[in-house]
Amino acid sequence: MPPNTAAWITGPNASPLEVKKAPYPSPGPKDLIVQTAAVAINPLEYKIQDYNPPIGGRAIQYPTILGSDMAGTIVEIGSDVTACKVGERIMAHAHGVSIGQPAKSAFQLFVVVPESFATLVPEGIELEAATVLPLACDTAMAGLFVPNQLGLSTANLGDTESAPPPPGSALLVWGGSSSVGCCAIQLAHAAGYEVYTLASVRNHELCRSIGATAVFDHADPDVEDSIVAALEGKTMAGALDCIVDKDKTVPVCARILARTSGRKKLVTVLAPPEIDMPEGVETQRCELLISPLASLTLDFDKR
Ligand SMILES: NC(=O)c1ccc[n+]([C@@H]2O[C@H](COP(=O)([O-])OP(=O)(O)OC[C@H]3O[C@@H](n4cnc5c(N)ncnc54)[C@H](OP(=O)(O)O)[C@@H]3O)[C@@H](O)[C@H]2O)c1
Incomplete structure (x- = not known):
């Protein structure tokens, strides 16, 4: 031994x-x-x-x-x-x-x-x-696909039991350049969702290159209105907050969901802060009761 x-x-x-x-x-x-x-x-x-x-x-x-x-x-x-x-x-x-x-x-x-x-x-x-991926990937997969979290469609990922998302289905990801955010963008894009994300300007090209539909600067004071305008005509599938700041990311994500059409659920990678939420918006912590990792067949070429 x-x-x-x-x-x-x-x-x-x-x-x-x-x-x-x-x-x-x-x-x-x-x-x-x-x-x-x-x-x-x-x-x-x-x-x-x-x-x-x-x-x-x-x-x-x-x-x-x-x-x-x-x-x-x-x-x-x-x-x-x-x-x-x-x-x-x-x-x-x-x-x-x-x-x-x-x-x-x-x-x-x-x-x-x-x-x-x-x-x-x-x-x-x-x-x-490879070693940088497991927990970030598990967290993103749980938040996006576990039924009692965002429960997004996995039809385009090989699940023959579920229906693909309708065209125009959109996901908001705050922190697209973070470890969990990068995994979430790639997974949601592969699942057929339009991904609207926030990152520093220096990371916008990174986010676009991995599948984001549109990237916004979280330092822009008008970012909330810009995202709401960009989401006109889209149907929200929810939001994933990969940063979780009680004064900024959580309230702004919640307000964007409140001001757009579709699902009003915000999943957060850390415990959501106890703050007043706009009416109808629900928050939930991304919980890792199991590891979804083993169900993932990695294809680094197709991403
Ligand atoms: N990594 C994991 O497996 C994991 C799992 C569960 C929970 N978490 C939690 O998630 C949080 C981030 O961890 P991480 O590992 O993903 O970090 P990370 O990979 O080091 O990402 C940090 C990046 O997030 C962005 N960022 C920081 N503050 C931001 C803000 N206010 N708004 C938007 N973007 C911001 C910055 O990118 P820009 O320069 O582009 O703004 C920064 O480079 C931590 O609290 C961690 O405990 C992480």
Whole structure:
């Protein structure tokens, strides 16, 4: 059994992380053991280190191991694993912190990954590049497609049971250049929606290049009116706020939904602030009860 090593966080707000031995994990029937090649640092990790918030409704038990985004090579599989083989390269959303199981966190050499939290990395994509996607992609997929969130149509993504969105269906994404925003633009565009997004001017071309129909500067004082005018004649499928600022992004998204036609639901990637909302506008936090990642077949050429 090879030695395992992890970057431990030894207690609340402890810094720096300490690199020490960790138990070599064994897989459950539907688990993979993945040798980590690359990890990404998600905002979740610094927020845990700085603020020690309860995760999944529970206080974090220390010492523990952080890390949500990882990519590596499968070295072992459980008896019931069907979709992956030893030696394949995967990226995974490691959710050990959410469930209080350090063996399932990314900042270690050998990680237990449930098969359903991983997807294969296409040839030609470096593991360092793949590792930035998992949690951002899962968050965007959950917010956009899970039925009790925005519940957008997946007909154009291969789901033969649902109807495609009618022409002129539009989605508002605040923070199109952020990690979650970039995933959301690509997924919603592929699903057949027109995507109206906000980003700094320097990132407008990026947002357009990945499928945004129109990009607006969030620093423009008239941005709300400009977006409402651009959405004339469109039917809103809702909005996804990838930034969540109680003084700006949430109230402006809500007002845009209130002033346009269609669905008036705003999904936020963090808990929505307790502020007065325009009549008829509903907010909901994007919740990751499962990882939609494994249902995603990545096609980096078509995006
Ligand atoms: N990454 C994830 O997997 C994930 C998952 C769930 C929740 N979150 C949460 O989402 C938030 C963003 O995280 P991230 O990882 O997506 O960040 P990120 O990839 O570092 O994106 C940050 C970008 O967001 C844009 N931005 C910042 N403030 C903005 C504002 N007020 N209006 C519009 N755009 C703004 C900026 O781009 P411009 O220069 O173009 O404005 C900035 O470069 C964090 O609070 C994080 O905890 C992240």
